[in-house]
Amino acid sequence: MRTDSISENSTDGPGSSPAFPRHEQTFPELTPHEIARMRRFGELRSYRSGEMLFETGKPGPGMFVVLSGHVAITQRDGLGNVTPVIDQGPGQFLAEIGQLSGRVALVDGHAEGDVETLLIPPEQLRALLVAEADLGERLMRALILRRVNLIQGGVGGPVLIGAHTLGDMARLQNFLGRNGHPYHLLDPATDKDAADLVARYAASRADLPLVVCPDGTVLRNPTESEIAYAIGMIGDQDHDKLYDVAVVGSGPAGLATAVYAASEGLSVAVFDARAFGGQAGASARIENYLGFPTGISGMALAGRAYNQAQKFGAQMLIPVSVRSLDCSRDDGALALSTDCGQLMRARSVVVASGARYRRPDIANLASFEGRGVWYWASPIEARLCADQEVALVGGGNSAGQAAVFLSSHARKVYMVIRGGGLGASMSRYLIERIEATPNIELLFNTEVVGLDGGEEGSLERVRWRSRLGGDESAVEIRNLFLFVGADPATDWLDGCGVMVDRGGFVVTGAQCDTGEGRPVSALETSVPGVFAVGDVRSGSVKRVGGAIGEGAQVVAALHGYLDDAAKPAV
Structure with missing residues (x-):
């Protein structure tokens, strides 16, 4: 770049103050x-x-x-x-x-x-x-x-220049939108100034979209981290400070930990590699969360928690990725190495890094990511699907919510499900809503086996096959949504001593064999001072309400650990 x-x-x-x-x-x-x-x-x-x-x-x-x-x-x-x-x-x-x-x-x-x-x-x-x-x-x-x-x-923030159909345009819009940062769009096909900038700065299609920062700097198709640093999204990092708590991950569990810990006087730093809200933040509507009878979007719920955490003084370091955890320092602090090349120190760490979207074994899948293959369904992707046929893979609650949401924009939604039904993996209210939606077609015992693209590298056709009869179909589809589960984001814990189970989820509580003969609290890992909450924890219920509950619950354990650590040795 x-x-x-x-x-x-x-x-x-031109113009006057907006209403x-x-x-x-x-x-x-x-x-x-x-x-x-x-x-x-x-x-x-x-x-x-x-x-x-x-x-x-x-x-x-x-x-x-x-x-x-x-x-x-x-x-x-x-x-x-x-x-x-x-x-x-x-x-x-x-x-x-x-x-x-x-x-x-x-x-x-x-x-x-x-x-x-x-x-x-x-x-x-x-x-x-x-x-x-x-x-x-x-x-x-x-x-x-x-x-x-x-x-x-669209007041403040950078200007994104490019066609709205560009996959990388949707990627940057999603990143800025999910982080609550304003931006403005210009299409070179209809705006002369935008066209002049493209002619001047974009030597090839790979340079698009252009991003013009408020100080006049022009970025060519930047990564999320590059645009974040260019527009000052990431606040100053106090590398010399010893925090009481470092929270890795800002999904519902991590945000709950930040809110309750900071409100009780602990100094808190929160890290996330992409955006606050985690996978829940991409949910179009959560209808079974306590206290919201009409439902609430995952982004709205996460945004409220994000603002609460800042109100109580939690330092939000987003997007900052944690690369590794060192639990063996002589000074007793736990050290987190970040993608900025710096070490951040804390007296305790809460692992709330959740899970990464699972990628099914489909040839050339990666080449279509951001060019027709999506792992979430926001209004940005929905606009790309207007009056089109789309396909969605998955049978869980997230897939069901996305299918219902997309059905109000797309002409038809094919819902591709490997199993023979939805009852074992989806809430009953969602099943009833899907069955009552005329433009959602359920394809049971079916799996996607191939993707075909056009000259510009965007998705144009999806092929799927019946797992019972072997019949294969090819449908002209430009947008494919994948909701096939997730794998725990625990690679950054390699070598630090934190135990994980066979699936890579963090083991906590009585399952931990510390070899020290000391009692371990329900959310503490095999390493003293390191706790785990939410989807990343082995045995968690994988629900928003459960994650928030664990994020609140862990604060009592943090107080107990920090108080004990502060006592002089006898």
């Missing part, structure tokens, strides 16, 4: 009494006319409460365009959810005339949200709604 820069001779772009849904909740006006309660958490800062309070792509200093004057919020997209977003005056505050952890600003803010503010840095902002519960609720809701509006309006 190569990078270049576009000059930033920014000029005011914000739920405006009063998104931009509440604070009373003098509320501002007085907030003063102990911040310090006074003054700015002259035209001076920047915060700048796109640079770490934000925290939340500003405007005491006098006005601040103009504008969007700068990296293409040289500046667009007004909104003006904020006395009694209003400037921040969005990213400022809970000091992430980079997604918009610019400059003083219109002289401005006096109260600046509340991220650490003090988190303290304010906890200490002032009623006020904190209003502030937290506004911070979340502002990020939602930025995402929905």
Whole structure:
């Protein structure tokens, strides 16, 4: 991948401030009494006319409460365009959810005339949200709604340039969307500026999509990690800090651990190689989770937990992949080696790395991944399937949820199932819904045996065979969804002493033979101070509710271990 820069001779772009849904909740006006309660958490800062309070792509200093004057919020997209977003005056505050952890600003803010503010840095902002519960609720809701509006309006973040049918375009959209980061799309077929950039920077189709960062840097078909570092998604990593808890994986189990541990005063760092939410985050709708009678999407559930974890001070390091765990250091700390080439130290580790999507044994499968073969079904993929016939492989709850979701977009959904029924692997309510959906066709005792592509390398045809009669069919299908289970993501534990079972899942509790004669708590592994929760744990129920329960349960065990470790040796 190569990078270049576009000059930033920014000029005011057309348009006016967008209309914000739920405006009063998104931009509440604070009373003098509320501002007085907030003063102990911040310090006074003054700015002259035209001076920047915060700048796109640079770490934000925290939340500003405007005491006098006005601040103009504008969007700068990296293409040289500046667009007004909104003006904020006395009694209003400037921040969005990213400022809970000091992430980079997604918009610019400059003083219109002289401005006096109260600046509340991220650490003090988190303290304010906890200490002032009623006020904190209003502030937290506004911070979340502002990020939602930025995402929905395509304000802030990078510009993705390429045809919407590109597999790599869907890959990057999914990555940014699942991490709650705004972005903007331009199609070179309809936008002249986009076409000019493609002509200038994309020497071949492999260079697409182009990604233009807010600072003008152009990336050619970047990896997820490359775009994350370029746009400042990953916050500063304190390599010298000894955390109380390092959580590896930010699915439901890891997020629950982070929320409960951080809320009880433990210092927490959370690592994930791709996005928060894990496999559950890709679920179109979860209808059997306690407290949500109308259902909730996996992304919405995970997003709430992600914001909660930040509210209580957990450091979210996403996407940062953990390569190995060293449990033999002389200083007694557990050390995690990351793909950044750095070591992060913790007094305890919670393994919540879940599982990786299983890839069936189909020739040339890898060549179609991201070009018609998908392991999740989000609105991005659903748009690619509009009025088409699609195929979906799998018979579990995730497959059922995806089939129902896709049926509202695709002309027809072929559901390919190796077994002779769904009763043993799928909830009854989903089976009934699938059977009642006219454009879902169930193909039992059937398996996919081949994939064929076109000249551009995208999937064009899927071949499947009956496991009973051997009859083979070939259907013109451009999108194939695979939900055939997952394998535990435990390779990074090799050599550290943590026991796994024959399937590679982490062994915990009474099954562990530590050889030390000490009692082992239900979620502790064979290595003292290392615990496992959620799908990665041997014997877990592989359900969202169970994973969240284990994530909460492990915190008591963490307290017990950390307290014992802090006691002086007798």
